[in-house]
Every structure is written in C-alpha cells, then in structure tokens.
Amino acid sequence: xxxxxxxxxxxxxxxxxxxxxxxxxxxxxxxxxxxxxxxxxxxxxxxxxxxxxxxxxxxxxxxxxxxxxxxxxxxxxxxxxxxxxxxxxxxxxxxxxxxxxxxxxxxxxxxxxxxxxxxxxxxxxxxxxxxxxxxxxxxxxxxxxxxxxxxxxxxxxxxxxxxxxxxxxxxxxxxxxxxxxxxxxxxxxxxxxxxxxxxxxxxxxxxxxxxxxxxxxxxxxxxxxxxxxxxxxxxxxxxxxxxxxxxxxxxxxxxxxxxxxxxxxxxxxxxxxxxxxxxxxxxxxxxxxxxxxxxxxxxxxxxxxxxxxxxxxxxxxxxxxxxxxxxxxx
Numbered sequence: 374x375x376x377x378x379x380x381x382x383x384x385x386x387x388x389x390x391x392x393x394x395x396x397x398x399x400x401x402x403x404x405x406x407x408x409x410x411x412x413x414x415x416x417x418x419x420x421x422x423x424x425x426x427x428x429x430x431x432x433x434x435x436x437x438x439x440x441x442x443x444x445x446x447x448x449x450x451x452x453x454x455x456x457x458x459x460x461x462x463x464x465x466x467x468x469x470x471x472x473x474x475x476x477x478x479x480x481x482x483x484x485x486x487x488x489x490x491x492x493x494x495x496x497x498x499x500x501x502x503x504x505x506x507x508x509x510x511x512x513x514x515x516x517x518x519x520x521x522x523x524x525x526x527x528x529x530x531x532x533x534x535x536x537x538x539x540x541x542x543x544x545x546x547x548x549x550x551x552x553x554x555x556x557x558x559x560x561x562x563x564x565x566x567x568x569x570x571x572x573x574x575x576x577x578x579x580x581x582x583x584x585x586x587x588x589x590x591x592x593x594x595x596x597x598x599x600x601x602x603x604x605x606x607x608x609x610x611x612x613x614x615x616x617x618x619x620x621x622x623x624x625x626x627x628x629x630x631x632x633x634x635x636x637x638x639x640x641x642x643x644x645x646x647x648x649x650x651x652x653x654x655x656x657x658x659x660x661x662x663x664x665x666x667x668x669x670x671x672x673x674x675x676x677x678x679x680x681x682x683x684x685x686x687x688x689x690x691x692x693x694x695x696x697x698x699x700x701x702x703x
Contacts, residue, residue, distance in 0.1 A: 377402050378410035378468045388414075388439045389603040390685070395419060396450040405462065405486035407479055412466035413459035413487070414438050416450035417496070425455040426501035426703050427494070429487035433684070434475070434509025434535060435578070435610040437465040440603050441684040445505055445530075448687075452696045455497055459487055461510075465607050471573060473609060473616045477516070477536055477626045484510075484517035488524060501525060501703040505695070507684070508649075509533040511641070515656060516628040518635050526638040526702040528695055531683035532653050539623035544651070553624065560621050567618070575613035591648035591680055598681045629656060633664035638702035640671050642691060644678025669702060 382400050386392050393416075401415045417425070430446045431438070438446075438458040446458035461483050462476070463469035469479075484504055492499040503526035506514025511532025518527040541548040547556070567573050579599040580592060599610040609615055639660065643653035657672040664670075675682070675689060682689040 375404050375408075377404045380410055380412050380466055380468060382412055382466045387605075388443050389605055390444045390447070393447050393451055396447060398447075401457065401490070403486055403490035405479070405482045407462070407482065409462045409479070410468040411459050411462065411483060411486060412438070412468075413457040413490075414443055414446065416447045416456045416458075418450050418453050418455075421453070423496075424498040425453065425496055426503070426699065427455045427457075427491040427497040428503045428505055428699065429484060429491060430456060430458045430505040430507070431461060431484065431487070431513070432507030432510025432530075433610070434533060435464075435608065435615060436508070436599075437605055437608045439605050440608060441507055442505075442510075444685055445507065445690075448692055449505075449695070449699075452692070454699070455491075455494070457487060457491065459483065464609060471616070473573075473575065473614075474619045475535075475615060475623070477513075477623055477628050480510075480513050481516045481520065481628070484513060485521050488517075488521055492523060499523070503527060503699050503703055505530060507531060508680075509535045512536070512628055512652070512656070515632055515635070515639065515660070518637055518639060519629070519631050522637075524637055526640075526699050527635075528640045528642060528698065529653065529656070530642045530690075531644060531647060531649060531680050532641060532656060533649055534629065534652050534656060535620070536623045536627045537652070539620055540625070540627070543648075557624065560618055564618055573616040573618065576615050576617045576619065578608075578610045578612050578614040589648070594679055594681050598684055603685060629659065632656065632660040633662055634666075635660060635670075636666045638669040638698065640673060640695070640698045642673045642675065642683065642695075644675045644680060644682050644689070646677055647680040647683075649680050650674075671698075
C-alpha cells in the first residue's frame with residue numbers, strides 16, 4: 374500500500390513571486406512508485422465548479438517550487454487550470470534520502486507520480502492533464518510524455534537535456550570517450566573518498582554576486598536569478614548545489630530515446646539568444662524525425678530572449694500561447 378511520509382512544510386507564503394488573489398493555494402503531498410513523498414503547492418482558480426483541466430509543473434533543475442515553477446503554476450491557475458508545482462525527489466520540501474541527488478529515472482517518475490495524484494482528484498478531469506517542465510525539467514517532461522499516455526499535452530520551456538550536458542559538457546565541448554573517462558575517473562575517486570568519510574560533499578550552486586566580468590553571459594544570467602532577484606533558502610542553485618556525485622548517472626542513462634513516438638501534443642519554447650537553445654532545437658528535430666505524429670508538435674522560438682527570460686519575465690513567457698495550446702490539445 375502506498376503511504377505518504379509526513380513532511381515538514383512551511384505554512385506561510387514564502388515564494389519569490391506575489392500571491393495572486395485570483396486563485397486558492399494549499400500545500401499537498403503525493404508519493405511516487407519508489408515510495409518517496411513529494412511536496413507540492415496546489416493552485417486552483419477561485420469560483421469554479423465541476424472538474425478542471427490540470428497541469429503539473431516542475432523545474433528548473435536545482436530550483437524549488439517557490440521559484441519559477443510556482444510562478445508558472447499560479448499563472449496557469451489564473452487561466453482556469455488546477456495546477457501543482459512540485460519539488461522533485463531529494464530536494465526542497467520533498468522526501469528522499471540522501472538529500473540533493475538526481476536520477477533520470479526517478480525524476481521522470483516524479484512527473485508521472487504528479488499525474489497519478491491529479492488523476493484521482495475529485496475536481497480534476499482525468500482526461501485533461503498536461504505537464505510543464507522548465508530548464509532541466511523540460512527534458513524530464515518530454516521523457517515523461519514518452520512513457521505516460523495519460524499526459525495529453527506537454528510544454529518544455531527553455532529546456533536542457535541533462536543527460537546530454539552531463540555526458541558531453543556544454544555545447545558538446547567534451548563529447549569524446551577520453552573526456553568522459555576523465556570525468557568518470559574523478560567522480561569515482563570522489564565516491565571512494567566520500568564513502569570512507571561517511572558523508573557527501575556539495576558541488577556548489579551558482580556563483581555569488583557580483584560575478585567576475587570574464588565569465589560567460591549565461592553564468593552571470595543564472596547568478597542574477599538564483600543569487601539575486603529570486604534567491605530562495607531551499608534552492609540548490611541559490612545555495613550549495615547538488616551533491617558532487619549527485620548527477621553522475623546522467624552520463625550513461627540518456628533520456629528521450631523514443632521521443633519520436635510521443636503521440637500527444639508537445640510545445641517546446643525557447644529563447645533565440647539562450648545559450649541552451651540547441652537543446653530545444655535538437656529535441657524538437659529528434660522528436661519529429663521519422664515520426665508519424667508531427668502535426669501536434671511545435672518549436673516556438675522567442676526572438677531576443679535569453680535562458681532566464683523564460684523563468685520569470687512575464688513580458689516574455691508566452692502564457693497566452695501556452696493557454697491556447699493546452700485548451701486545444703486537452
């Protein structure tokens with residue numbers, strides 16, 4: 374029997390965005406098939422009756438639901454959807470030990486568990502469930518859409534493929550057997566050392582502000598979001614980051630293998646100037662290659678937008694387009 378763990382969750386509003394007067398908000402929990410209890414914020418439009426279409430939101434990778442996934446969830450709730458923004462396993466207010474680990478399998482399951490939860494709510498139409506994944510969780514959302522036929526529509530916003538970046542480095546600059554072997558040697562030496570000590574080290578979050586002038590723009594961009602305007606005490610990126618070996622399995626467990634078999638609708642949204650644009654572009658191209666299901670797939674490129682514009686810039690995030698997409702496909 375599935376049992377939820379009793380989690381310690383903050384009761385007061387501690388988001389990085391203002392609370393809307395148009396929706397009701399409460400904390401909820403649900404359990405994934407590994408027995409890990411996940412914490413979520415549930416947003417429901419006020420003064421609605423009957424069964425609502427629903428959307429589960431998560432991301433970015435290393436963020437918490439009090440940051441941009443919550444902003445997306447609350448905004449979509451204002452448009453008539455019952456939404457949840459959840460913390461992935463091992464992070465935020467969710468359960469799972471040891472803390473600050475990631476897994477392409479478990480994190481895909483987190484999205485599917487969110488669909489489990491939404492599917493059995495009395496005020497949700499189980500035939501109208503979609504998901505939104507942001508940044509590294511955009512790739513996880515697509516991976517969940519491959520597996521979960523209950524998902525009717527998926528939005529991947531400013532997405533990363535975390536398996537690709539871990540295996541190949543940024544911009545595929547470390548895409549060689551030799552480079553991967555060197556990384557694996559280093560990580561496995563660290564595993565031995567930390568097992569001997571009996572504790573894990575942290576890999577470090579975003580660079581503190583102000584960042585040096587000579588760092589790449591996207592590094593500064595991340596720091597301004599996570600260390601600056603949207604700092605949160607539970608966010609890994611805002612603080613000490615993942616465990617140093619926390620993302621190791623991504624190097625040898627690629628996601629999106631059968632993305633061209635997704636029958637449900639997919640919208641990939643990316644900024645034209647984002648350093649990560651190649652992830653979204655390539656994911657879209659791979660998804661439609663040799664596929665019988667291309668008519669409901671779309672890549673939307675936002676002119677001039679950088680990666681974190683799609684985190685919290687309300688003048689850039691295409692909520693009208695997302696609303697139309699979900700209404701059409703759910």
